Amino acid sequence: MNILLIEKEEAIIQILEAFFMKEKWNYDIATDGVIGTKMYSLNKNKYNLVLVDVELPSLDGVEVVKYIRNISLETPILVLAEKKFEEELISSLQQGADGYLARPFSPLLMVARIKALYRRINLERGKRVNLNIEQVICTKYLKIYPEKHKVIFNKQEINSLSPKEFAILTILASSPTQVFSRKKLLELVWGNEYFGDARTIDTHVKTLRQKLEKVGPHVIITVWGVGYKYDELNFDI
Incomplete structure (x- = not known):
């Protein structure tokens, strides 16, 4: 070390x-x-x-x-x-x-x-547990290349994501419309040994949204009292 x-x-x-x-x-x-x-x-x-x-x-x-x-x-x-x-x-x-x-x-x-x-x-x-790292994740408006740490959203590359923001986006986008609780996201991104609280997820989701919404609409949805999901249902370009 x-x-x-x-x-x-x-x-x-x-x-x-x-x-x-x-x-x-x-x-x-x-x-x-x-x-x-x-x-x-x-x-x-x-x-x-x-x-x-x-x-x-x-x-x-x-x-x-x-x-x-x-x-x-x-x-x-x-x-x-x-x-x-x-x-x-x-x-x-x-x-x-x-x-x-x-x-x-x-x-x-x-x-x-x-x-x-x-x-x-x-x-x-x-x-690369839980992040489908070998596969390109592709939705109608989003492409994630995990091995290259590359995100293309609304036909524009987003190159400012932190490792945690990238991991959260990868998890949400790999299962569109599925709701992930804050606790589950903490487990998947930080691991079972994380000592913090759920506000950590809220902070990272907030900055992730800000970076995505500079080039496209709102696709990370808050499900109040539960958690977050990736949903392009109302994404009409």
């Missing part, structure tokens, strides 16, 4: 270092956002995971997540922040972070989250 920790507080760095060493994980440390993004850009194939503090000097954590996602859609990112920074946590998820830990958190929980995320990422890369 090679981890990039972008964190400004020395006390937290020392605590995390102790647990990294106990797990025999390799790690690099940056104490501000600009240094962190430079380190990542120079070693993007090195890191298995990035831990990012929301409150960073020079460049805040949300911008760091955005920068990393512009370089790579694959590297897992966990965001660290106090609960009072809910808006920043939501923004980081919208920019492509895979999850967050709210302070104060147990270092043991952090280690468990890292291990769970690492296992899930490797499973997705190796088997």
Whole structure:
């Protein structure tokens, strides 16, 4: 395991270092956002995971997540922040972070989250469970090429989807008009070891809709009290 920790507080760095060493994980440390993004850009194939503090000097954590996602859609990112920074946590998820830990958190929980995320990422890369990764998904107005991470909607390519947005769209579009509960989407996209809540799905669906609706109508439908579905029934171009 090679981890990039972008964190400004020395006390937290020392605590995390102790647990990294106990797990025999390799790690690099940056104490501000600009240094962190430079380190990542120079070693993007090195890191298995990035831990990012929301409150960073020079460049805040949300911008760091955005920068990393512009370089790579694959590297897992966990965001660290106090609960009072809910808006920043939501923004980081919208920019492509895979999850967050709210302070104060147990270092043991952090280690468990890292291990769970690492296992899930490797499973997705190796088997692509539940995403029909070998097949092109095609509806009347949508084509998804899973192996290429490519989406064409209303005859236009959408190249700004985060890995989670891509996975949610793939699941919904693979079974048009079927309603998926938030819990089921969490299980399919994040895995059974996810520690968050259903609002995470709502955040990603919101940004996914915004990106699709820049080029076409509303096709991801909310079924109130249940979940979401992909439906082109009222899609008339």
